[in-house]
Amino acid sequence: MDIIKANTSINFMRQRNTALIISAIILLIGVVSLVTRGINFGLDFTGGTLIEVSYPAAADLGELRDTLTDAGFDDFTVQTFGTARDIVVRIPADQDDESGADLSTQVLNALSAATPGIDLRRVEFVGPQVGQELAEQGGLALLYAIIGILLYISFRFQWRFAVGAVAALVHDVLLVVGILSIFQINFDLTVVAAILAVIGYSLNDTIVLYDRLRENFRVKRKGTPVELCNLSINQMLGRTLMTSLTTLLVLIALFYFGGEIIHAFAFTLIIGVIVGTYSSIYIAGSAAILLGVSKQDLMPVAKEGADQPDQETEVLPERFRRGGA
Amino acid sequence: MNRFPPWKYALLIIALGIGMIYALPNLFGDDPAVQVSSLRGFELEADLPNRIETLLSSADIAYNSISFEPQRLLVRLDNPDLQARAADLLRDSLAEDYVVALNLAPSTPGWLRVLRAEPMVLGLDLQGGVHFLMQVDMDAARTQQLERFVSDVRTVLRQGNVRYRSVRVDRNHIVAEMRSAEDRDAAMRLIERELDELVLESRDGSETFNIRASIDESILQDLQQTALRQNITTLRNRVNELGVSEPVIQQQGAERIVVQLPGVQDTAEAKRVLGSTATIEYRGVDEQNDPFEAHRTGRIPPQSRLYFMRDGSPILLSRTVIASGDNLVGAAAGFDQQTGQPNVVVTLDGVGARRMLEHTSQNVGNRMAVVFIEHRPETREVDGEEVQGTRRVEEVISAAVTREPFGRRFQTTGLGSATEATQLAMLLRAGALAAPMQIIEERTVGPSLGQDNIDQGFRSVLIGFVLVLIVMAVYYRVFGLVANLALTANLVLIVALLSLLGATLTLPGIAGIVLTVGMAVDANVLIFERIREELRNGNTPQAAIRAGYEKAFSTIADANVTTLIAAIVLFMFGTGPIKGFAVTLSLGIATSMFTAIIGTRGVINLIYGRRKRVQALAI
Numbered sequence: 001m002d003i004i005k006a007n008t009s010i011n012f013m014r015q016r017n018t019a020l021i022i023s024a025i026i027l028l029i030g031v032v033s034l035v036t037r038g039i040n041f042g043l044d045f046t047g048g049t050l051i052e053v054s055y056p057a058a059a060d061l062g063e064l065r066d067t068l069t070d071a072g073f074d075d076f077t078v079q080t081f082g083t084a085r086d087i088v089v090r091i092p093a094d095q096d097d098e099s100g101a102d103l104s105t106q107v108l109n110a111l112s113a114a115t116p117g118i119d120l121r122r123v124e125f126v127g128p129q130v131g132q133e134l135a136e137q138g139g140l141a142l143l144y145a146i147i148g149i150l151l152y153i154s155f156r157f158q159w160r161f162a163v164g165a166v167a168a169l170v171h172d173v174l175l176v177v178g179i180l181s182i183f184q185i186n187f188d189l190t191v192v193a194a195i196l197a198v199i200g201y202s203l204n205d206t207i208v209l210y211d212r213l214r215e216n217f218r219v220k221r222k223g224t225p226v227e228l229c230n231l232s233i234n235q236m237l238g239r240t241l242m243t244s245l246t247t248l249l250v251l252i253a254l255f256y257f258g259g260e261i262i263h264a265f266a267f268t269l270i271i272g273v274i275v276g277t278y279s280s281i282y283i284a285g286s287a288a289i290l291l292g293v294s295k296q297d298l299m300p301v302a303k304e305g306a307d308q309p310d311q312e313t314e315v316l317p318e319r320f321r322r323g324g325a
Numbered sequence: 326m327n328r329f330p331p332w333k334y335a336l337l338i339i340a341l342g343i344g345m346i347y348a349l350p351n352l353f354g355d356d357p358a359v360q361v362s363s364l365r366g367f368e369l370e371a372d373l374p375n376r377i378e379t380l381l382s383s384a385d386i387a388y389n390s391i392s393f394e395p396q397r398l399l400v401r402l403d404n405p406d407l408q409a410r411a412a413d414l415l416r417d418s419l420a421e422d423y424v425v426a427l428n429l430a431p432s433t434p435g436w437l438r439v440l441r442a443e444p445m446v447l448g449l450d451l452q453g454g455v456h457f458l459m460q461v462d463m464d465a466a467r468t469q470q471l472e473r474f475v476s477d478v479r480t481v482l483r484q485g486n487v488r489y490r491s492v493r494v495d496r497n498h499i500v501a502e503m504r505s506a507e508d509r510d511a512a513m514r515l516i517e518r519e520l521d522e523l524v525l526e527s528r529d530g531s532e533t534f535n536i537r538a539s540i541d542e543s544i545l546q547d548l549q550q551t552a553l554r555q556n557i558t559t560l561r562n563r564v565n566e567l568g569v570s571e572p573v574i575q576q577q578g579a580e581r582i583v584v585q586l587p588g589v590q591d592t593a594e595a596k597r598v599l600g601s602t603a604t605i606e607y608r609g610v611d612e613q614n615d616p617f618e619a620h621r622t623g624r625i626p627p628q629s630r631l632y633f634m635r636d637g638s639p640i641l642l643s644r645t646v647i648a649s650g651d652n653l654v655g656a657a658a659g660f661d662q663q664t665g666q667p668n669v670v671v672t673l674d675g676v677g678a679r680r681m682l683e684h685t686s687q688n689v690g691n692r693m694a695v696v697f698i699e700h701r702p703e704t705r706e707v708d709g710e711e712v713q714g715t716r717r718v719e720e721v722i723s724a725a726v727t728r729e730p731f732g733r734r735f736q737t738t739g740l741g742s743a744t745e746a747t748q749l750a751m752l753l754r755a756g757a758l759a760a761p762m763q764i765i766e767e768r769t770v771g772p773s774l775g776q777d778n779i780d781q782g783f784r785s786v787l788i789g790f791v792l793v794l795i796v797m798a799v800y801y802r803v804f805g806l807v808a809n810l811a812l813t814a815n816l817v818l819i820v821a822l823l824s825l826l827g828a829t830l831t832l833p834g835i836a837g838i839v840l841t842v843g844m845a846v847d848a849n850v851l852i853f854e855r856i857r858e859e860l861r862n863g864n865t866p867q868a869a870i871r872a873g874y875e876k877a878f879s880t881i882a883d884a885n886v887t888t889l890i891a892a893i894v895l896f897m898f899g900t901g902p903i904k905g906f907a908v909t910l911s912l913g914i915a916t917s918m919f920t921a922i923i924g925t926r927g928v929i930n931l932i933y934g935r936r937k938r939v940q941a942l943a944i
Contacts, residue, residue: 052774054773102596105592119771119773121773121774125766126766127460127765129765130458130766137898138898141899144898145895148894149890149891152890189903190836190906193895193903193907197910199891200887200888200891200910201844203891204844204884204888207883207884207887208880208884211883211884238854239847239850239851242854243844245796246797247843247844249793250785250792250839250840250842251789251839251843253789253792253839257781257784257785258785258835258836259832261450261832262833265836266836
């Protein structure tokens with residue numbers, strides 16, 4: 001069975017301007033959302049207290065708020081979590097008060113006094129200092145991952161590819177973060193993990209494409225970089241779609257059956273895989289071409305004359321738009 | 326022809342065999358068990374199993390087995406009902422020196438345990454429990470140390486007959502104000518000789534002669550490290566009060582301590598216990614009166630109080646406290662340099678040293694006792710309602726004869742063994758919380774959520790796995806089935822490695838496994854697509870298989886290395902559960918390379934490799 005017919009030749013490179021415009025639009029919306037609405041940072045980064053409680057029957061949120069107000073809390077939010085019986089109470093970190101660890105006990109006591117038979121699901125308390133450190137660590141992790149990958153690709157391929165791959169990567173991360181902001185997904189540590197996994201996945205796709213591009217540059221005697229790029233994308237299309245399909249299948253299973261806690265993680269990865277697949281088709285190749293990847297760049301330093309491909313191919317700017325295999 | 330040399334098949338079979346053996350323990354469930362361990366973390370007595378056996382059989386509680394390790398004893402039972410009864414019985418009958426905790430012991434068969442095959446450890450988010458991150462207040466610890474030195478400096482100056490205006494703590498230094506330059510020089514010589522931990526500096530004004538002393542940086546670091554270790558010891562003692570079966574208490578970074586208490590649901594109680602206090606007191610022994618007589622008649626001499634030794638025998642101690650835990654700077658077990666006997670060397674601060682010297686000068690030949698005092702949290706029933714409070718528990722942990730007067734540093738000898746010396750030193754240290762601590766992070770997962778997480782986690786792995794199997798089989802037919810074999814083997818290997826490494830499985834860890842399942846087939850997809858391509862280019866099936874595997878290899882390697890980089894960075898920077906995700910992801914990448922490349926090739930070679938003529942491939 002084939003999803004992609006043998007010898008498909010879709011002219012991806014000709015669509016790449018359209019693709020760039022679409023990317024730009026989504027990116028713009030994402031950035032606008034990031035600026036105006038910001039990221040819905042979770043407890044891990046803001047610090048604060050979270051208490052999840054399970055009620056025997058659907059809980060009355062208004063009543064619950066009154067109970068907590070009567071108990072002397074003024075700054076808190078109450079939400080259902082997954083089902084109407086699961087309630088999450090969030091209390092923001094108090095910068096001056098160091099005794100935040102006791103808050104959860106007080107909240108729980110107040111709630112169980114009002115409604116007997118409630119079941120404590122979880123408590124999370126993160127001090128403001130810890131929150132800041134976790135945020136720094138998360139940021140550093142993203143940075144180091146990108147640097148490490150940049151170095152590896154420069155070493156295995158060539159710097160233009162490395163820059164192309166990182167361009168695709170930054171594109172993906174920005175898009176994903178923008179979408180997280182648009183949907184106001186709770187951005188916690190698991191989401192950082194998901195974004196790093198997206199980086200890994202997106203690169204995986206990009207590298208598979210570059211690998212084929214390099215091979216085609218070396219083996220094919222004819223063809224402009226644009227044509228070869230198109231050819232490579234088409235050759236890898238079956239694989240790209242198949243792998244994305246299997247990964248999406250497990251992620252959807254995780255999203256629907258993995259429980260509420262893993263929701264944001266699974267959502268981020270689903271978006272990431274879709275965006276990563278799209279970018280490896282439309283962005284990664286275009287980026288390398290725009291940066292002027294040529295056959296010479298990829299020639300092994302010393303090779304027997306018999307294998308020497310045509311050295312005269314040049315990258316001509318006006319041919320970019322024609323493309324086509 | 327595509328053939329594998331026999332050694333490659335042998336390698337595959339061995340790897341899979343080992344994988345299956347070490348993955349196997351995860352299929353067996355848990356036995357309800359009761360764990361008995363020593364309250365102070367000492368080794369258990371060898372006759373304890375017999376005592377427990379007698380206790381259980383006299384109460385008609387049937388048990389499966391009693392396994393005895395020097396640190397703990399496990400009684401396995403058939404059901405939770407018996408478990409609860411046995412725990413109640415043991416808690417009531419055993420002396421207060423034991424911790425009795427409910428536990429779930431993996432029911433791994435003996436032959437697997439011989440091979441050290443154990444099931445995966447479940448993280449707190451899966452089995453429920455409390456995670457605390459505690460910050461040790463090092464500024465306060467430093468101030469404490471400085472204050473101790475202030476009294477030491479005063480003592481040294483007084484003993485050396487050097488007059489001074491004042492000695493006080495000024496931010497990170499000690500400042501000693503002197504009356505003249507001569508006094509200052511004399512003082513500096515004295516302090517330098519007696520207290521070499523201090524770095525001295527003269528600070529003269531127009532009319533003032535000052536000495537500024539600070540604690541040597543490396544010594545300060547040592548002191549802080551000691552303070553942290555001391556706090557860990559103290560915490561460990563307190564956690565034992567809670568009856569937690571497998572607590573984790575370890576240092577994180579320079580100033581933090583992680584406390585993990587699996588299975589604890591009452592976080593309020595856990596916080597109270599962690600914050601509870603213990604201390605020690607040095608008191609003189611009343612040698613004039615007979616303690617047994619006093620205990621029997623209840624007539625206690627007015628200047629004395631009745632205490633009990635750890636073996637239960639009574640002892641009369643003076644009402645005056647010589648020194649307490651606040652005065653204790655350090656206690657270390659070692660060996661007497663002259664006699665070679667085990668000893669405990671105790672260091673007191675200036676105030677304690679002065680009082681100790683006063684006492685010992687007048688009491689040579691008499692005994693001096695150490696009382697260990699703890700405020701243990703407990704729940705009492707008052708008028709049918711549960712009231713939580715603390716109970717003061719006092720016991721005499723040592724009573725030794727004073728041979729000569731001493732002050733700041735002294736040793737206790739005449740201890741039965743090196744173990745006893747270690748125990749005494751530990752108890753002494755437990756009496757002093759070296760630096761204040763506060764909880765800066767808490768993560769509690771209730772048991773119902775833990776169970777939900779396990780159920781949902783495994784369900785999503787299963788569903789995702791089956792979906793991928795179906796898609797692969799439909800899309801790549803025979804080759805897809807082979808890839809499915811590899812995927813299954815991959816799952817077995819991941820579980821085996823996680824069990825073997827003793828890694829902790831968390832919910833994000835399960836997510837890592839799910840993601841690996843999705844991505845592991847990528848290697849096979851790459852190979853199979855390449856084989857199809859080679860077939861379309863007119864290659865023979867055998868050549869296509871060979872070319873497919875060979876040409877796809879470098880692509881797979883490059884792609885996996887980059888994912889691995891992301892996973893390793895995640896491991897280095899991640900904390901707690903995120904680390905779990907990084908671990909399963911990295912392991913999954915490594916094992917998938919093995920199963921998807923060597924594994925599938927081996928099976929494909931078995932199917933197609935031996936045939937002389939292959940017409941078409943089912944791909």
